[in-house]
Amino acid sequence: MKTPTLKPGTKVHYSPLEVAIRWSDLLEQEGSILDKRKNTYPTTLDIIEQWPLLHLNIERLFDAMRHNELLYGRAGITVCDPEMLSSPELTLRHVDLRRWMSTYYPTHKPGFLFDEEEWQPNLTLEQADVRALLQQLQELKTEVTTSSKAPADKNTLRLSRRGEIAYLNIIGALLTLMLGQSPSGTRYSVFNTLESVISALIAHHDGRPGITERILWAKFSEAKRQLCTQS
Structure with missing residues (x-):
């Protein structure tokens, strides 16, 4: 039996920006991105200009939450209160992200969510x-x-x-x-x-x-x- 390994960037729950960073394969630049973010939410203009894919993935996440396709909450607890969408305490659970991405972005297999074996789906x-x-x-x-x-x-x-x-x-x-x-x-x-x-x-x-x-x-x-x- 293969011993499970902890994948880089994996957490129980994330902020939308943390998810977008990992989804955009920018984990190594996470520190720089978070520094640029400062106190604004969910992102800043300089982030949008320097990392357009990051901005796109943030928009995808918020679009899914607004349309009730992706569960969200506070501190890892599912709430799904629309007022939370503008809160800096907004979080997304790891298990909910896996389920959502498998359904709506089946060809996307970011490493923090999926094992290497799952990158190449079985031939049905x-x-x-x-x-x-x-x-x-x-x-x-x-x-x-x-x-x-x-x-x-x-x-x-x-x-x-x-x-x-x-x-x-x-x-x-x-x-x-x-x-x-x-x-x-x-x-x-x-x-x-x-x-x-x-x-x-x-x-x-x-x-x-x-x-x-x-x-x-x-x-x-x-x-x-x-x-x-x-x-």
Whole structure:
């Protein structure tokens, strides 16, 4: 049995700023950050300018607390009184942070919250399905690249009907997984609706060809119809 080791920066409860410091991988600079903070709350302008990721993570924490997604309190005791959100005595418990981050930021595994073994999640059946679908996408990409070398209008890239159906099936299957849940009721992702998927895609990839609300709605609807015709 592996002997548990105390991870750097781990505590029973933290202030939001302490959490943001650790989340931003700034533990070695914690002293400097706390010195700059002085008596203001939760941060200061010079902190925002020098460590923008720190400010972003503080905002994420307070957004979660304001929307009742993350429990909070005083001196490690859960209170969840909105007036506490402006108090310098505001604290977040270690166990509550783990639960919240696993749900809302599943790809984030800061060392003060998660063991090294948890940084690489076990491959589940659903994840294996996703990887298989992504492999198919890569194979189709190779097929399209090869076919595009044939004599044709250099500005036109034609996809065979077989390739188009394959793309639609893959997109539809990915959507089904992202918006679905296991037999025990555990959701496969943090997305609850198609609207949330589209909003996230636009937020992260706006400006890329095809990443518009109109096109995404059309393609996703077509993908779902295509998948249903073969079920």
